[in-house]
Amino acid sequence: MAMAEEMGAEEFSAVVQRHRAQIFRFLLASTRDADLAETLTQDCFLKAHRNWASFRGESSAMTWLMRIAINLQKDHWRNRRMQFWRKTRANAVDLSEASEWLPSGERSAEQQLMAQERVRQVGKAVSGLSERQRTVFLLRYVEEAELSEIARATGLSEGTVKAHLSRAVAKVRAELGGKP
Amino acid sequence: MNIKKKSGCEPANGAKPCEERTQMDFESMDPELNEALGEFRSSLHAWSEAAYSRPRTVAVGVRRQVWRRAAGWALCSVLIIGGASTGVWKHHQRELQMRIAASHAAEQQRLSAQAHEQEAKQEKEDVLAKEDLLANVNKDVSRQVPAAMEPLAQLMSGDESW
Numbered sequence: 001m002a003m004a005e006e007m008g009a010e011e012f013s014a015v016v017q018r019h020r021a022q023i024f025r026f027l028l029a030s031t032r033d034a035d036l037a038e039t040l041t042q043d044c045f046l047k048a049h050r051n052w053a054s055f056r057g058e059s060s061a062m063t064w065l066m067r068i069a070i071n072l073q074k075d076h077w078r079n080r081r082m083q084f085w086r087k088t089r090a091n092a093v094d095l096s097e098a099s100e101w102l103p104s105g106e107r108s109a110e111q112q113l114m115a116q117e118r119v120r121q122v123g124k125a126v127s128g129l130s131e132r133q134r135t136v137f138l139l140r141y142v143e144e145a146e147l148s149e150i151a152r153a154t155g156l157s158e159g160t161v162k163a164h165l166s167r168a169v170a171k172v173r174a175e176l177g178g179k180p
Numbered sequence: 181m182n183i184k185k186k187s188g189c190e191p192a193n194g195a196k197p198c199e200e201r202t203q204m205d206f207e208s209m210d211p212e213l214n215e216a217l218g219e220f221r222s223s224l225h226a227w228s229e230a231a232y233s234r235p236r237t238v239a240v241g242v243r244r245q246v247w248r249r250a251a252g253w254a255l256c257s258v259l260i261i262g263g264a265s266t267g268v269w270k271h272h273q274r275e276l277q278m279r280i281a282a283s284h285a286a287e288q289q290r291l292s293a294q295a296h297e298q299e300a301k302q303e304k305e306d307v308l309a310k311e312d313l314l315a316n317v318n319k320d321v322s323r324q325v326p327a328a329m330e331p332l333a334q335l336m337s338g339d340e341s342w
Contacts, residue, residue, distance in 0.1 A: 025228035034231040101227040102219055115219050122220040141217045142224050173213055 012052050015061050016045055022062065022143065023069050029138050030073050032095055032127075040076060044069045059152045066145075066153040070135060077131065096123030118176065125175035129168050136161055137168040 023044055028037035047068050048055075055064055099119035104112050126134055135154060139145045147165075151158045325333045 021228070021232055024232050025224065028228050028231055029224050034234070037231070098220070098223040098227050100223075101230065102223040103226055118216040119219050119223045122216050123223075126220075142221050144221075169213070172217075176213065176216055 008052060012049060015048075015065075019062050019065055020045065023065055026066065026138060026143055027069055027073060029095070029098075029142055030135065031076070036076070040069065040072050043072050047072070060149070063145075063149050063152045066139070066143075066149075067155070070154060073135075074131070094123065095127045096120040098123050121175045121177075122172055125172040126168075129171060132156075133164045133168040133171075136164040137172075140165055 020041065024037055024041045027040045027044075028034060031037050031040065044065060048065055055061070059067075096119070099116040102112070102116050102119050107115060126137060129137060132154075136150055136156075139150045139153065140147070145153070147158050147161055150156075151161045154161065156164075
């Protein structure tokens with residue numbers, strides 16, 4: 001019994017090491033607040049640890065963790081609207097500021113500036129998306145998750161996920177100056 | 181390019197089912213959009229990595245909070261102990277003053293009783309001295325009277341008590 005528990009703890013520890021950065025990234029992109037993302041990531045793994053015994057492996061651990069993170073984030077927005085919105089707004093940065101982090105790679109200075117401008121536009125468009133559209137968009141284009149994984153993580157049908165993605169991409173394209 | 185303006189999932193006449201249609205939409209994005217999304221992804225990954233590995237300010241905050249709390253407790257303790265000891269000291273002072281006043285009063289009472297006693301004694305002595313004096317005077321008074329006063333003296337000899 002004790003051995004099984006020890007194995008479970010080791011397994012969970014490995015899961016944390018493997019997925020922590022990814023969960024943090026998703027929460028950072030969703031909340032745009034590094035401190036809040038850190039707190040929610042910790043909450044996510046705490047919740048996962050409490051329910052680790054009930055995880056039956058029907059989906060991947062990542063999908064399961066992502067589902068917990070999405071729920072925590074939803075709860076946060078709900079609470080934020082009620083009580084803490086002022087405080088969290090003060091810490092949040094605009095998603096378009098992510099352009100400052102764009103790696104220069106092998107681009108020329110001019111190309112880099114143009115790329116940064118494109119990232120700013122995408123960030124602006126993503127900031128304007130609805131909560132659900134943004135979640136689906138970030139999972140697909142930042143975390144590169146499969147549609148079926150997104151559907152499992154969000155609890156939506158694949159058709160609904162695609163519909164949200166379609167609208168989100170149309171808005172991003174419109175922001176970039178293309179046809180919606 | 182097959183992006184639908186209307187993204188509802190009702191299949192149109194003769195069209196492919198919704199899921200297939202949107203799947204195709206996402207597979208066939210224009211290169212410019214693809215590039216922009218790739219850059220956006222790279223930016224977010226870099227931002228996240230930087231934020232993830234930044235030095236945590238939370239610990240400093242917590243440490244500061246602990247210090248602040250400890251200082252608060254120390255200050256509270258000093259105030260409580262100071263207040264309590266001031267109270268005890270004041271009470272002690274009041275008791276001491278009361279005791280001194282009581283002893284003063286007792287001393288005063290004792291002195292006044294002593295003075296009264298002294299006075300009474302003095303009075304008694306005075307009375308006795310007066311009586312002695314009068315007795316002496318009485319004793320020393322001449323019993324001899326001139327011849328002319330003899331009849332009167334004889335009258336008085338029977339009454340010596342005046």
